Amino acid sequence: xxxxxxxxxxxxxxxxxxxxxxxxxxxxxLIDRHDFxxxxxxxxxxxxxxxxxxxxxxxxxxxxRIPSDKGYREYVDSLMKVDHLSDEEGRxxxxxxxxxxxxxxxxxxxxxxxxxxxTGYISLAMTPKLTSSYLTQLKMLMIEPGKVLVVVVLSAxxxxxxxxxxxxxxxxxxxxxxxxxxxxxxxxxxxxxxxxITVATAxxxxxxxxxxxxxxxxxxxxxxxxxxxADNLDVYMQGKHRMLSLxxxxxxxxxxxxxxxxxxxxxxxxxxxxxxxxDEKKEYMIRIGQEIxxxxxxxxxxxxxxxxxxxKVAGNIGVIGPKxxxxxxxxxxINFVRMMLDEKLNQP
Amino acid sequence: xxxxxxxxxxxxxxxxxxxxxxxxxxxxxLIDRHDFxxxxxxxxxxxxxxxxxxxxxxxxxxxxRIPSDKGYREYVDSLMKVDHLSDEEGRxxxxxxxxxxxxxxxxxxxxxxxxxxxTGYISLAMTPKLTSSYLTQLKMLMIEPGKVLVVVVLSAxxxxxxxxxxxxxxxxxxxxxxxxxxxxxxxxxxxxxxxxITVATAxxxxxxxxxxxxxxxxxxxxxxxxxxxADNLDVYMQGKHRMLSLxxxxxxxxxxxxxxxxxxxxxxxxxxxxxxxxDEKKEYMIRIGQEIxxxxxxxxxxxxxxxxxxxKVAGNIGVIGPKxxxxxxxxxxINFVRMMLDEKLNQP
DNA sequence: TTTAGCACTCTATTCTCCCGAGTGCTAAAC
DNA sequence: GTTTAGCACTCGGGAGAATAGAGTGCTAAA
Numbered sequence: 098x099x100x101x102x103x104x105x106x107x108x109x110x111x112x113x114x115x116x117x118x119x120x121x122x123x124x125x126x127l128i129d130r131h132d133f134x135x136x137x138x139x140x141x142x143x144x145x146x147x148x149x150x151x152x153x154x155x156x157x158x159x160x161x162r163i164p165s166d167k168g169y170r171e172y173v174d175s176l177m178k179v180d181h182l183s184d185e186e187g188r189x190x191x192x193x194x195x196x197x198x199x200x201x202x203x204x205x206x207x208x209x210x211x212x213x214x215x216t217g218y219i220s221l222a223m224t225p226k227l228t229s230s231y232l233t234q235l236k237m238l239m240i241e242p243g244k245v246l247v248v249v250v251l252s253a254x255x256x257x258x259x260x261x262x263x264x265x266x267x268x269x270x271x272x273x274x275x276x277x278x279x280x281x282x283x284x285x286x287x288x289x290x291x292x293x294i295t296v297a298t299a300x301x302x303x304x305x306x307x308x309x310x311x312x313x314x315x316x317x318x319x320x321x322x323x324x325x326x327a328d329n330l331d332v333y334m335q336g337k338h339r340m341l342s343l344x345x346x347x348x349x350x351x352x353x354x355x356x357x358x359x360x361x362x363x364x365x366x367x368x369x370x371x372x373x374x375x376d377e378k379k380e381y382m383i384r385i386g387q388e389i390x391x392x393x394x395x396x397x398x399x400x401x402x403x404x405x406x407x408x409k410v411a412g413n414i415g416v417i418g419p420k421x422x423x424x425x426x427x428x429x430x431i432n433f434v435r436m437m438l439d440e441k442l443n444q445p
Numbered sequence: 446x447x448x449x450x451x452x453x454x455x456x457x458x459x460x461x462x463x464x465x466x467x468x469x470x471x472x473x474x475l476i477d478r479h480d481f482x483x484x485x486x487x488x489x490x491x492x493x494x495x496x497x498x499x500x501x502x503x504x505x506x507x508x509x510r511i512p513s514d515k516g517y518r519e520y521v522d523s524l525m526k527v528d529h530l531s532d533e534e535g536r537x538x539x540x541x542x543x544x545x546x547x548x549x550x551x552x553x554x555x556x557x558x559x560x561x562x563x564t565g566y567i568s569l570a571m572t573p574k575l576t577s578s579y580l581t582q583l584k585m586l587m588i589e590p591g592k593v594l595v596v597v598v599l600s601a602x603x604x605x606x607x608x609x610x611x612x613x614x615x616x617x618x619x620x621x622x623x624x625x626x627x628x629x630x631x632x633x634x635x636x637x638x639x640x641x642i643t644v645a646t647a648x649x650x651x652x653x654x655x656x657x658x659x660x661x662x663x664x665x666x667x668x669x670x671x672x673x674x675a676d677n678l679d680v681y682m683q684g685k686h687r688m689l690s691l692x693x694x695x696x697x698x699x700x701x702x703x704x705x706x707x708x709x710x711x712x713x714x715x716x717x718x719x720x721x722x723x724d725e726k727k728e729y730m731i732r733i734g735q736e737i738x739x740x741x742x743x744x745x746x747x748x749x750x751x752x753x754x755x756x757k758v759a760g761n762i763g764v765i766g767p768k769x770x771x772x773x774x775x776x777x778x779i780n781f782v783r784m785m786l787d788e789k790l791n792q793p
Numbered sequence: 794t795t796t797a798g799c800a801c802t803c804t805a806t807t808c809t810c811c812c813g814a815g816t817g818c819t820a821a822a823c
Numbered sequence: 824g825t826t827t828a829g830c831a832c833t834c835g836g837g838a839g840a841a842t843a844g845a846g847t848g849c850t851a852a853a
Contacts, residue, residue, distance in 0.1 A: 121815090123815050123816085124815075124816085125814080125815075135826070135827085136826070136828080137827090138826070138827050138828070138829095139825080139826055139827070141815090141817075142826085144816095145817075155815095156835095157833090157834060157835065158815080158816070158817095158832090158833050159813090159814065159815050159816065159833050159834045159835070160814080160815070160816090160835075161814085161815065161816095200594070200607055200608035201608075203607070203608075233588065234586055234588065236584070236586055236596075238584055238596070240581065240582065240598055240602075246548070246596075246598065246604060248584075248586070248594075248596055248606070250586070250588055250594060254588075254608070256594055256606050256608070258548060258596070258604050259548055259551070260548035260549075260551075260604070337685075337686075338685075338701065338704030338705055338707070338708050341700055341701040342697075342701055346697070347697050348697075349689050349690075349694070349695050349696075349697060352689055352700075353686065353689040353690055356685070356686030356689060357686055360686050469845095469846090471845065471846050471847085472846075472847085473845080473846075474845095474846095483795070483796085484795070484796050484797080485796095486795075486796050486798095486848095487796070489846090489847070489848075490795085490848095492847095493848075503846095503847090504804095505802090505803060505804065506801095506802050506803055506804090506846080506847070507802050507803040507804065507844090507846050507847065508803080508804075508845080508846070508847090509845080509846065509847095
């Protein structure tokens with residue numbers, strides 16, 4: 098049984114109203130706020146049918162209706178009109194992002210804070226998935242005798258440093274030679290193919306200075322762990338505190354469940370990854386309420402999208418808010434931020 | 446009127462009980478849980494006096510007493526015994542910190558997460574105050590034509606990178622020469638004395654390649670902003686979500702006020718700075734309830750301490766918890782973490 | 794100075810009652 | 824067949840009222 102036109106309008110109106118007020122919507126209120134050319138009784142019949150079909154639910158007998166997960170799903174899939182961002186808002190976002198520098202971490206931080214501010218919900222930004230990226234540079238800078246800073250630059254534009262200790266009689270020149278050798282041998286190689294052995298081979302093939310084997314190995318080991326560590330995903334999340342002012346989280350237990358889960362970056366990152374795989378090729382991914390397999394997020398909706406670096410490697414940005422979210426607004430915002438990121442990260 | 450011995454014991458017992466239960470403590474309960482050799486009526490008299498002196502307060506007439514800010518203050522200043530960390534716990538903390546590398550950002554992140562885990566409250570770790578630190582290294586690495594990574598290393602061990610754009614016909618060699626020139630000219634100079642002018646002079650004095658003035662200036666400007674940006678304070682804060690499970694924050698409004706303030710890193714950092722100045726030379730600083738001038742923290746206590754880098758530059762770590770905090774435990778934990786940081790940051 | 798005894802106070806809980814918004818159903822109207 | 828008016832019914836939530844119980848402060852005696 099398909100939805101006829103009026104039922105669609107009714108569902109849409111109920112979602113809109115509920116999003117605005119967070120109160121169950123009754124047939125009377127619906128008539129008052131919208132220009133349906135029928136009576137409340139007719140709407141009641143429609144609402145009863147919508148409920149039977151699973152699009153609406155009742156908190157209790159004598160309350161109005163609220164959208165079910167399925168109702169929201171129908172809404173985002175075919176009812177809502179994604180509006181364009183106002184020029185004003187676009188300009189503001191642009192401005193906030195352009196203040197940030199081009200290093201990817203800084204950009205993501207800025208993107209996350211912009212999204213949190215603009216949507217009023219929780220924002221998320223993750224560094225690109227690095228499995229398919231490769232090493233472009235490896236530098237070792239002697240900070241003081243015995244202390245070396247390893248700077249790893251990956252093709253995705255990710256930069257990581259790690260301070261390591263080495264025997265303190267090694268000179269800057271020796272260190273530089275080793276790192277140059279490793280860089281030459283490894284640059285262009287996918288991270289997944291870099292192992293302690295490839296590092297060692299690279300060094301020994303390209304190296305000119307003579308160093309005792311064990312000493313060399315020690316330095317190489319540090320270089321290797323630095324490279325491996327650059328593989329870690331960074332997750333930027335902001336705006337959590339704003340959820341507390343929403344009525345759906347006025348019960349501390351609910352907020353606690355949400356925050357507990359969100360405090361585990363890895364869980365969230367993993368979930369985003371999963372969703373991205375499922376909805377490959379979509380412009381944006383939406384998960385609503387129970388569809389989200391993370392604990393404590395069953396009152397939330399999760400919108401994510403993918404940005405690209407160099408046309409290949411991709412990371413995600415997203416927004417977590419209440420199910421009762423201003424979907425079309427958030428979608429247009431998140432899309433705009435993604436466009437800006439793509440632009441900045443793929444500048445010639 | 447000074448506190449006689451029994452009154453001290455009573456106050457101490459009340460703080461202990463209240464910390465444990467978060468329920469107002471009555472004379473009967475006090476007798477039950479502690480070995481006072483007097484009757485409840487006697488304690489009632491003592492409690493009435495303690496209240497008059499401002500150490501205790503009553504939520505309402507027929508409830509027990511809870512410690513006032515002044516009561517907690519007396520408790521931490523002279524009543525509580527700071528217990529030593531168990532070997533077990535010390536070992537655990539050591540282990541968590543030793544897994545982290547030696548770069549200061551990583552260490553602080555680890556310190557903050559350790560403190561949050563161990564105390565169960567909110568932890569805080571801030572990078573060293575950099576005004577008195579100086580530049581030790583400046584490297585510019587060409588990532589691709591037109592894109593250069595500027596790595597700034599400061600004496601406090603702080604490392605920052607910034608990606609900048611330059612005209613894309615400049616070569617790695619030219620860039621390296623410029624950055625070497627700047628580094629030579631500026632290393633050892635306090636950050637506060639570095640300006641666009643000193644950068645330019647340094648470059649021109651030490652530089653060997655010839656470059657058109659305007660081109661050179663463009664590169665120098667980027668180097669300068671990268672150096673200046675390294676000056677930013679980083680704040681690591683963890684464990685906020687745990688506060689929601691405490692009865693004092695079961696009211697969402699309270700939690701909201703707290704989180705709103707904590708979401709402004711700068712505010713918190715500024716306050717820590719202020720407290721540190723006030724209590725200079727103390728091993729740790731405590732601020733209780735209304736003593737804290739940050740909005741929304743009037744139900745909290747704030748314990749901070751100072752770690753050192755190179756005997757001079759100092760940063761802070763701290764814990765924010767409910768007034769009803771296990772002071773002695775937290776103090777011993779925070780002190781231990783500080784010791785570990787000092788040790789790691791000042792290793793020869 | 795301490796203690797026992799007791800009247801008093803105040804909160805938190807529970808129960809009941811009642812209002813009103815909203816529903817579903819029926820029967821009539823279109 | 825669809826829409827509408829009318830009406831009885833349901834249920835949550837708020838307002839009192841009653842009650843229990845923990846704790847106090849005071850008085851008078853030890």
